[in-house]
Amino acid sequence: xxxxxxxxxxxxxxxxxxxxxxxxxxxxxxxxxxxxxxxxxxxxxxxxxxxxxxxxxxxxxxxxxxxxxxxxxxxxxxxxxxxxxxxxxxxxxxxxxxxxxxxxxxxxxxxxxxxxxxxxxxxxxxxxxxxxxxxxxxxxxxxxxxxxxxxxxxxxxxxxxxxxxxxxxxxxxxxxxxxxxxxxxxxxxxxxxxxxxxxxxxxxxxxxxxxxxxxxxxxxxxxxxxxxxxxxxxxxxxxxxxxxxxxxxxxxxxxxxxxxxx
Amino acid sequence: xxxxxxxxxxxxxxxxxxxxxxxxxxxxxxxxxxxxxxxxxxxxxxxxxxxxxxxxxxxxxxxxxxxxxxxxxxxxxxxxxxxxxxxxxxxxxxxxxxxxxxxxxxxxxxxxxxxxxxxxxxxxxxxxxxxxxxxxxxxxxxxxxxxxxxxxxxxxxxxxxxxxxxxxxxxxxxxxxxxxxxxxxxxxxxxxxxxxxxxxxxxxxxxxxxxxxxxxxxxxxxxxxxxxxxxxxxxxxxxxxxxxxxxxxxxxxxxxxxxxxxxxxxxxxxxxxxxxxxxxxxxxxxxxxxxxxxxxxxxxxxxxxxxxxxxxxxxxxxxxxxxxxxxxxxxxxxxxxxxxxxxxxxxxxxxxxxxxxxxxxxxxxxxxxxxxxxxxxxxxxxx
Numbered sequence: 001x002x003x004x005x006x007x008x009x010x011x012x013x014x015x016x017x018x019x020x021x022x023x024x025x026x027x028x029x030x031x032x033x034x035x036x037x038x039x040x041x042x043x044x045x046x047x048x049x050x051x052x053x054x055x056x057x058x059x060x061x062x063x064x065x066x067x068x069x070x071x072x073x074x075x076x077x078x079x080x081x082x083x084x085x086x087x088x089x090x091x092x093x094x095x096x097x098x099x100x101x102x103x104x105x106x107x108x109x110x111x112x113x114x115x116x117x118x119x120x121x122x123x124x125x126x127x128x129x130x131x132x133x134x135x136x137x138x139x140x141x142x143x144x145x146x147x148x149x150x151x152x153x154x155x156x157x158x159x160x161x162x163x164x165x166x167x168x169x170x171x172x173x174x175x176x177x178x179x180x181x182x183x184x185x186x187x188x189x190x191x192x193x194x195x196x197x198x199x200x201x202x203x204x205x206x207x208x209x210x211x212x213x214x215x216x217x218x219x220x221x222x223x224x225x226x227x228x229x230x231x232x233x234x235x236x237x238x239x240x241x242x243x244x245x246x247x248x249x250x251x252x253x254x255x256x257x258x259x260x261x262x
Numbered sequence: 263x264x265x266x267x268x269x270x271x272x273x274x275x276x277x278x279x280x281x282x283x284x285x286x287x288x289x290x291x292x293x294x295x296x297x298x299x300x301x302x303x304x305x306x307x308x309x310x311x312x313x314x315x316x317x318x319x320x321x322x323x324x325x326x327x328x329x330x331x332x333x334x335x336x337x338x339x340x341x342x343x344x345x346x347x348x349x350x351x352x353x354x355x356x357x358x359x360x361x362x363x364x365x366x367x368x369x370x371x372x373x374x375x376x377x378x379x380x381x382x383x384x385x386x387x388x389x390x391x392x393x394x395x396x397x398x399x400x401x402x403x404x405x406x407x408x409x410x411x412x413x414x415x416x417x418x419x420x421x422x423x424x425x426x427x428x429x430x431x432x433x434x435x436x437x438x439x440x441x442x443x444x445x446x447x448x449x450x451x452x453x454x455x456x457x458x459x460x461x462x463x464x465x466x467x468x469x470x471x472x473x474x475x476x477x478x479x480x481x482x483x484x485x486x487x488x489x490x491x492x493x494x495x496x497x498x499x500x501x502x503x504x505x506x507x508x509x510x511x512x513x514x515x516x517x518x519x520x521x522x523x524x525x526x527x528x529x530x531x532x533x534x535x536x537x538x539x540x541x542x543x544x545x546x547x548x549x550x551x552x553x554x555x556x557x558x559x560x561x562x563x564x565x566x567x568x569x570x571x572x573x574x575x576x577x578x579x580x581x582x583x584x585x586x587x588x589x590x591x592x593x594x595x596x597x598x599x600x601x602x603x604x605x606x607x608x609x610x611x612x613x614x615x616x617x618x619x620x621x622x623x624x625x626x627x628x629x630x631x632x633x634x635x636x637x638x639x640x641x642x643x644x645x
Contacts, residue, residue, distance in 0.1 A: 003353045028359075035360040036272045067355025074266045074356070077425075085424035106421060113268030118357030125352045133352075145290050145298055149345045152302030153309065157349070160310040180318045182442060189446025192311045192327070196334065196447070197455045199307040203300040210299055217295035 003157065005122075006130045008059050015057040015127045019231040020136035026235040026242075027053075027124045033242035034116050040105065042249045043112040049241055050119035057127045064122055071118050075111050082107040130154060135223045148219050159202075164195065264350075264365055265411060267357045271418040278364025278414070282344060285370065289340045301335060305342040309349060318439065326436070329403025330444045332373035333380045333396065334451075336460035339373040340366075368410040375629070376403030381461045387529060392452035392459070393445045400444025401437040406629060408433025509535070511572045511580040515591045516559070518598045523557040524572035524580065531556025535574040542567040542583075550600060561597040565589040 009016065015023070034046045054064060086103030125133055131151060138147040171191070178184055270278075293301065308331050315324050332339040344366045351358035358365065376399040383395035411433075412426035451458045509532060514521040522539065524532040532552060539547045539560045550558045552572070562568065568589075571581035 005353050005355060031360050035268065035270075035275060064355070067357070070354070070356040071266065074264075075268075078269075081425055081428075082421065086421050087423075103421065110268045114266055114357060115268075117267040117360050118355070121351070121357055121359045122355065124359075126355075130352075143287075143290060145293060146286070146341065146345065148298050149302045149305065149341065150348060152299050153305045153345050153349060154353075156303050156306035157309050160306050161313075164310055164314075178316045180320075184316070184318075185439060185442035186446040188314070188316070188325070189443040189448075190450045192325075192330070192443065193447040193450030193454065195307055195311060196304070196451065196458055199303055200455060200458050203303045206303055207296060207299050215299075217298070 005125050006128065006133075008063060008126060009129045009132075011058045011127075013056055013058045013127070014234070015053065015123060018127075018234055019225055019227040020128050020132055021139050021225055022227060022231045022235040023127070024124055024133065024136050025140060026238040027120055029239055030242040031117050031120050033246045034113055034120065036246060037113060037249050038109070039249050040109055040112070042245050043109055043116065045248070046245050047112050047116040047119070049245075050116040050123070053123045054119050057123050059122060059126050063126070064119070067118060067122070068115065071114055072111075075107075075114055078107040078110055079104070131221070132223050135221050136225065138219075139225065144219065151219065156206075160195065160199065163198065167191065167195065264358065265361050265368075265414065267360050269418070269422075270361065270364060270414055274414050274418050275360060275364060278361070278367045280363070282363045282366040282370070285340050285374075286344050286366070289337050293338060293341070297338065301338050301342055302345070304335060305345050308342070309346050312346075323436075323439065325443060326369065326404055326407070326440060327400075327444065328369040328373040328407060329376035329380075329400035329440060330396075330447055332375075332377035332403055332460075333399055333444070333448060334458060334460055335373075336377055337374065339377060340370040343370040343373055364414055368407045368414070371410055372403040372405075372407035375406045376400065377460065380459075390449065393449040396448025397441040397445035399448075401441035403444075404440040405433055405437045408436070409629065509572060509574060509578045509580040511537075511570060511582045513570055513582060513584055515589050517591060517593050518596050519559045519561050520568075520570075520584070520589065520592060521557055521559050522570045522572070523555070524552055525556050532572065532574060535572050537570065537572045540569045540571070542569060544569070548599075553600075559598065559600055561599045562589065562592065562594070564594070565592070 037043045083103035086100035347366045379402040380399040383391045412429040415422040415426040538549045565586050568584040573579040
């Protein structure tokens with residue numbers, strides 16, 4: 001599984017040049033506003049904004065489509081279930097089941113909002129190195145302990161993926177095959193247990209190594225930020241767009257969602 | 263199991279963020295500086311372990327393991343799961359930034375409940391209890407997450423009633439799988455590295471109760487205060503010296519010598535710990551280690567006042583005084599050392615703390631009742 005979300009952080013664009021603190025803050029507000037939307041036209045507008053933002057970042061399509069495919073897979077059940085389970089009267093019948101258009105509308109709304117939010121998160125985290133994003137989070141008053149844990153965990157995920165690969169090879173060499181039985185689950189449990197035992201030994205070494213390099217609970221970094229007028233303008237623009245979406249939604253410029261589901 | 267973006271209503275999302283912020287704030291504050299890298303490394307292990315995909319009965323699955331996180335990290339499981347969820351939302355590209363709060367509340371809450379279930383093992387003496395309670399805690403962890411998830415969905419709107427029921431159904435299956443895997447992992451860890459599992463009963467140091475307090479004082483005065491208060495309360499409430507501590511010691515005069523037994527409060531024998539027999543004034547008579555049943559048969563030089571103590575080498579100790587009068591049954595001439603016992607040894611077990619046990623069951627019953635109620639409500643509105 002590819003976990004390097006910042007693979008294309010080096011691409012040059014005005015989103016990449018944007019100060020990460022301003023970017024995370026304003027796009028975070030945009031995500032928040034998108035998740036509050038209730039009308040289809042406004043959700044579609046949000047999708048357009050998110051898509052536009054992605055085009056500006058210059059991230060290659062295949063990179064984004066990988067994640068989006070998963071989202072679509074997650075959300076497919078809503079299209080299959082919601083129209084048939086939406087409470088209330090139904091006018092259309094398919095295979096003897098009541099088909100509620102309102103349910104289809106709700107499923108579409110969920111789908112569009114989800115895709116727009118995922119696209120916006122690509123714009124946030126795909127456009128800067130992971131550690132830069134995390135330091136920016138810290139500057140935005142995210143607790144230091146949490147940011148440090150995020151950075152450490154991120155670093156060791158790759159170490160343990162390698163470790164797991166080695167253990168997996170060793171298991172297959174000994175003839176182990178995953179099957180649908182209790183034995184497989186037991187072996188899986190032991191596998192996780194021994195991965196943990198190895199990690200416990202590693203935590204001690206990691207901590208001692210850090211102490212010897214002068215770790216005292218502070219995380220030092222060479223990353224520096226400098227914001228200019230441009231950064232502020234971009235942020236104001238995005239927040240204005242987000243506010244516009246919510247205003248359009250609440251102001252009833254378009255048909256309001258049917259009562260009840262919100 | 264995850265909730266994806268775009269599904270839940272604003273108030274539910276906000277509630278998730280609020281709950282996560284409060285619980286994470288409390289649990290993060292409890293962490294020392296040195297714990298940050300350690301917890302982070304273990305978080306990475308769980309993150310990676312949850313990536314393992316396997317197929318069961320034709321369905322592709324991956325583990326959640328939030329129960330095991332709770333069992334290994336205790337209350338620190340909550341920030342660990344928060345970190346895991348944030349990283350998933352950022353790294354996978356599947357989205358989930360807007361649902362970080364509710365997903366953490368769901369899985370982290372499950373982990374805390376699993377930790378609670380795991381802790382109940384101290385009160386129920388069953389064979390292989392690490393495995394038994396591993397299964398229970400693993401199942402409780404994932405199931406309570408499923409319940410919180412379906413609650414979040416039904417709170418958003420009654421349109422989700424059917425899906426919420428499906429969520430509960432899916433989690434009933436996941437519960438069996440997670441339970442089996444976590445149970446096996448717990449059994450493995452209990453055998454290979456027992457201190458990897460959280461919530462072990464660490465007895466307070468007897469020999470130097472004052473020593474750790476001053477060094478900790480500047481760092482965590484509240485914790486020390488609670489510790490000291492707890493120690494004092496324990497000392498006041500327990501009549502015997504030995505009873506106040508987690509490692510307990512008892513003796514039985516037998517015909518062929520003095521049987522000294524060391525055990526934990528739940529009655530499990532403390533194997534291979536150092537036991538010493540001393541005179542009243544502290545002169546060492548003999549030193550040995552306990553056998554598989556936690557006992558050692560001492561030969562005594564004479565019927566005088568004695569002191570016996572047990573020490574597991576990790577700073578947990580217990581001692582007991584033996585008066586000369588109690589040594590009457592011992593036949594000084596027929597003594598053997600370390601060998602077979604004349605009589606059956608006593609059954610050691612502290613009274614089961616009924617109050618805590620009942621409280622635990624009430625929590626479980628409340629959870630189950632909540633789930634039932636929710637299912638019922640879902641059923642009536644769906645009909």
